[in-house]
Amino acid sequence: MPAIECRSLSKYYGDVRGIEDVSFAVEDGEVFGFLGPNGAGKTTAIRTLLGFLSPTDGGATLLGRDATDPVESRRARERIGYLPGDPGLDRDRTAAAFLDHQAALRGESSRDRLVERFGLDESRRIGDLSRGNRQKVALVAAFMHDPDLLLLDEPTSGLDPLLQEEFAGLVRERVGDGASVLLSSHVLGEVAALCDRVGVLREGHLVAVESVSDLRSRGGKQVRVRVAEDVERGDFERRGIMNLRVGETVSFTWTGEYDALIDLLSGYTVRDLDVVDAPLEEAFMTFYDGDVPGPVGGERRRSGGTTAAETPSDSTAAPGGDAE
Amino acid sequence: MSDRATPWLAIARYDAAGRARGSAVATGLLSAFLLLFLAFFPSLATADVDLDAYVEAFPPALREAFGIIAISSIEGFLAVEFYQFAWLLLVGLYLAYLAGGTIAGDVASGRMDLTLSAPVARRDVVIGRFLGLVPLVVLLNVLLPIVAYVGVVAVGETIAVERLLAVHALAVPYHLTCVALGVAVSTLVARPGVAQRVAIGALFALFMFESVVASTEFSAAADVSPTAHYDPSAVLVLGEYDLAGAAILTAAAAVLVALAVVRFRFADLSG
Numbered sequence: 001m002p003a004i005e006c007r008s009l010s011k012y013y014g015d016v017r018g019i020e021d022v023s024f025a026v027e028d029g030e031v032f033g034f035l036g037p038n039g040a041g042k043t044t045a046i047r048t049l050l051g052f053l054s055p056t057d058g059g060a061t062l063l064g065r066d067a068t069d070p071v072e073s074r075r076a077r078e079r080i081g082y083l084p085g086d087p088g089l090d091r092d093r094t095a096a097a098f099l100d101h102q103a104a105l106r107g108e109s110s111r112d113r114l115v116e117r118f119g120l121d122e123s124r125r126i127g128d129l130s131r132g133n134r135q136k137v138a139l140v141a142a143f144m145h146d147p148d149l150l151l152l153d154e155p156t157s158g159l160d161p162l163l164q165e166e167f168a169g170l171v172r173e174r175v176g177d178g179a180s181v182l183l184s185s186h187v188l189g190e191v192a193a194l195c196d197r198v199g200v201l202r203e204g205h206l207v208a209v210e211s212v213s214d215l216r217s218r219g220g221k222q223v224r225v226r227v228a229e230d231v232e233r234g235d236f237e238r239r240g241i242m243n244l245r246v247g248e249t250v251s252f253t254w255t256g257e258y259d260a261l262i263d264l265l266s267g268y269t270v271r272d273l274d275v276v277d278a279p280l281e282e283a284f285m286t287f288y289d290g291d292v293p294g295p296v297g298g299e300r301r302r303s304g305g306t307t308a309a310e311t312p313s314d315s316t317a318a319p320g321g322d323a324e
Numbered sequence: 325m326s327d328r329a330t331p332w333l334a335i336a337r338y339d340a341a342g343r344a345r346g347s348a349v350a351t352g353l354l355s356a357f358l359l360l361f362l363a364f365f366p367s368l369a370t371a372d373v374d375l376d377a378y379v380e381a382f383p384p385a386l387r388e389a390f391g392i393i394a395i396s397s398i399e400g401f402l403a404v405e406f407y408q409f410a411w412l413l414l415v416g417l418y419l420a421y422l423a424g425g426t427i428a429g430d431v432a433s434g435r436m437d438l439t440l441s442a443p444v445a446r447r448d449v450v451i452g453r454f455l456g457l458v459p460l461v462v463l464l465n466v467l468l469p470i471v472a473y474v475g476v477v478a479v480g481e482t483i484a485v486e487r488l489l490a491v492h493a494l495a496v497p498y499h500l501t502c503v504a505l506g507v508a509v510s511t512l513v514a515r516p517g518v519a520q521r522v523a524i525g526a527l528f529a530l531f532m533f534e535s536v537v538a539s540t541e542f543s544a545a546a547d548v549s550p551t552a553h554y555d556p557s558a559v560l561v562l563g564e565y566d567l568a569g570a571a572i573l574t575a576a577a578a579v580l581v582a583l584a585v586v587r588f589r590f591a592d593l594s595g
Contacts, residue, residue, distance in 0.1 A: 013592075013594065047437070047593070050437075050440070050441055051440070052436075052437060052440060052592070052593040053592045053593065053594070054590060054592060070445065070446065070589070071445075074443045074444070074445055075443070077440075077441060077442060077443045077444075078443040080441065081441075082437070082438070082441035084434060084437055084438070086434065087434060087437075087438060088430075088433040088434025088435035088436070088437060088438060089435070089438075090342065090435065092342070093342055097338070097341065097342075100338075101334060101335075101338040102438070102442065104331075104334035104337075104338075105331055105334055105335075105439065105442035105443070105444055106442040106443065138438070141438065142441075151441075
């Protein structure tokens with residue numbers, strides 16, 4: 001039984017499309033990522049699954065229960081944790097009062113452990129907490145009843161890198177205990193770090209579902225090499241090499257086999273060599289366009305909307321500050 | 325399962341606790357307001373003017389609006405200066421305003437998402453938010469008769485305790501109707517600020533309507549207003565207790581909450 005099964009789910013706000021014909025399944029124990037720019041429908045999809053919005057068409061099950069039926073959905077929610085990117089917390093209440101309330105509604109088997117782990121001062125008024133600390137309060141509320149399914153909507157927006165790491169650790173632990181996760185983000189790095197599979201949402205449509213390892217293997221290698229000889233640009237202009245830059249060091253994206261790369265470099269005296277996975281963005285954009293790997297920001301075949309600016313472009317920087 | 329409380333009760337408790345300070349302030353201000361008016365009474369009572377003749381000259385609509393029957397007795401004075409104005413109108417509008425912000429406010433702030441991501445039925449949220457305002461209603465109607473009694477004694481007057489208690493007991497169903505009206509509006513209007521103003525506006529419009537039509541041949545139509553079923557002047561001055569009115573108000577509150585539940589049950593939470 002999949003943790004989430006989404007069948008042709010559509011949600012329109014009047015005439016405005018939220019999501020349309022979205023179908024996918026999150027298997028038991030899987031971490032599935034929703035990736036897409038702001039406004040692509042990630043939040044709409046998650047809020048429809050949780051029953052906050054009633055679907056215009058299609059259906060879904062959560063933990064085997066009909067998500068569109070209020071009673072069934074409520075049963076499913078006993079075992080669900082939900083973390084919105086910008087949680088609506090009562091600013092004038094203390095963290096303790098808020099968590100007491102949440103505990104009364106959903107249980108709190110792990111509350112003390114989580115509060116201690118995140119170093120949360122429960123006696124403070126939520127309004128007096130920093131954004132990161134407020135997110136911690138919501139994080140504790142989402143995880144404290146040891147849910148079997150986690151719906152995390154832009155969960156790390158507003159978290160500093162250290163806390164993002166802590167959060168990722170927590171998610172992995174829950175998954176280790178058998179939980180399944182649906183996580184949305186507009187930051188590819190975040191999704192890649194946590195997810196087994198990624199679904200790309202664009203303008204309300206799920207345009208592709210891809211496993212992260214496939215995505216990675218497609219992206220090629222980022223090669224930086226410094227050689228003793230003088231090199232001409234022409235020496236490296238060959239099949240399998242993209243984004244070539246020739247200067248003191250030669251750098252390029254390699255999409256061929258390792259052996260061919262070694263053959264190529266064997267003609268030089270290599271002083272320094274650095275081979276890493278190409279940034280996933282490139283793989284992602286490549287994939288997004290159904291194109292062979294090409295220079296980032298180059299001409300795109302698709303006419304409708306995908307521009308470099310819309311596509312996640314920074315997986316390493318903290319994603320704080322640009323949440324919806 | 326065992327560590328989870330009944331959702332509507334948990335929501336009501338949390339909401340009421342969050343209102344504790346505001347409720348104390350409101351009670352304090354209304355007590356001060358009441359005592360201030362009572363302090364005027366001795367000079368009014370001893371002044372050489374026939375106040376009852378004065379108010380008798382008011383247009384019927386105005387007398388109806390403010391329930392003016394007699395003003396020279398302490399009961400009549402309290403009824404006109406405090407209960408008709410503060411208890412019927414001011415507290416009624418305040419409760420409608422607070423209730424108007426409940427559901428709409430939760431949805432707009434995203435708080436509702438967190439509440440409903442827990443195993444909570446929509447019905448429980450509406451009922452819980454309604455009940456969350458009940459402690460304020462009870463607090464006001466338990467403390468203020470005591471303040472009023474002490475105040476009356478302090479200015480050297482006496483008042484029928486039974487009537488004083490009755491004017492507050494009968495206020496409870498009226499106030500609950502105001503809360504229920506606000507909650508119902510809160511499920512109909514998406515933006516909390518607008519919902520609060522609509523709730524206030526609706527109650528005030530009903531009050532005005534009642535005042536105007538009461539002295540016309542269409543006086544029966546005035547019954548649609550909650551304010552028609554709570555008459556502090558009749559209680560305090562004449563000792564007439566409108567129990568049927570209280571029953572009507574209680575039923576109206578229940579119907580309004582039920583409407584809010586039905587309306588909210590399938591509503592999209594689009595904050």
